[in-house]
Amino acid sequence: MKIYDSKTAPNPRRVRIFVAEKGIQIPYEEVDLVKAVNRGEEFRKKNPSGGVPVLELDDGTCISETVAICRYLEELHANPPLMGVDAKDCAIVEMWQRRMELELLIPIADAFRLRHDFFKGKVRQLPEYAEVQKQNAEDRLKRLNNELANRQFIAGDRYTIADITALCAVDFGRVSKIGIQPDQSNLARWHAEVSARPSAKA
């Protein structure tokens, strides 16, 4: 088993933190995104969509999509549970994982890739929509600050994949000047707490 990785993109970091929380060892291979190796013919045999991370199994099967990789690892290594412990809890964790991804990480990623030179010629850019997504992300952070008033973690009282997605989103926001505001103390408390875990350095 092996993971195609990148130290600069937010999605590979989600998988590295997940792996670190599980306490498992998987070899990583860095993919040079600056040289667009991930968009080359060879890499597209592993993931036709050209994204990292990709988990390559020993039989050659390639799993792309961050959450699909995490689910595979969760199946193989149940403890500590990061995707829920029973049907209802799994659904709640998945709901929050998706909210953090669709409502926070994707707007934050769009704020970068729709206007930054790094993505020029790689995606159809539109700086005006990058700005819209920046505002959408800022609205979502404001709401998240309120939601965190009464609970320790994103999906409840246990650290889960939803925290990993939100942490990687917030930290990646820096490149687009999206961040926690001085009056968002619940969000700041949560961010300090999840950032202090050893896995955050992964």
Added chain:
Amino acid sequence: MKIYDSKTAPNPRRVRIFVAEKGIQIPYEEVDLVKAVNRGEEFRKKNPSGGVPVLELDDGTCISETVAICRYLEELHANPPLMGVDAKDCAIVEMWQRRMELELLIPIADAFRLRHDFFKGKVRQLPEYAEVQKQNAEDRLKRLNNELANRQFIAGDRYTIADITALCAVDFGRVSKIGIQPDQSNLARWHAEVSARPSAKA
């Protein structure tokens, strides 16, 4: 158990098809999206993000997010399996479900909501990006047509949640004039086949 539903939006249809494929009975309550009931204070107690569908459990817990609802139902009713049968298969199905959602359904939904009057004042619109997402969706359909050359269903040789997501995406594309092209015969074959299942009428 009860599902807050809408007959016009693509995400609730994904859940209705999933439920129909499982052969289970769950009462539906139609939410009036035209009157924006889903954006009102009462409904936001069930889903603060204001979207349908929402699954309300007998203990009052509300699960929103289509795939979280499907996962809960999959846990309760294992057969027929729609989200994979073992760790590797579950990961492959999840990968394809996500590709169909992130690369096809979301672009198709954006092509509508970023420019149509129905969403005026509800989301930050930008018709230029609606057009970009229309092109992204059309590119993805072209690629999907090639991918379907060698297999019956989206994720392999079994009907899964990935087919449901793709079907709802393609059918919703009609409102934005996004659709299967005359030369996309693999896509047309697949669409005819999944549309012929009784669940497609759900």
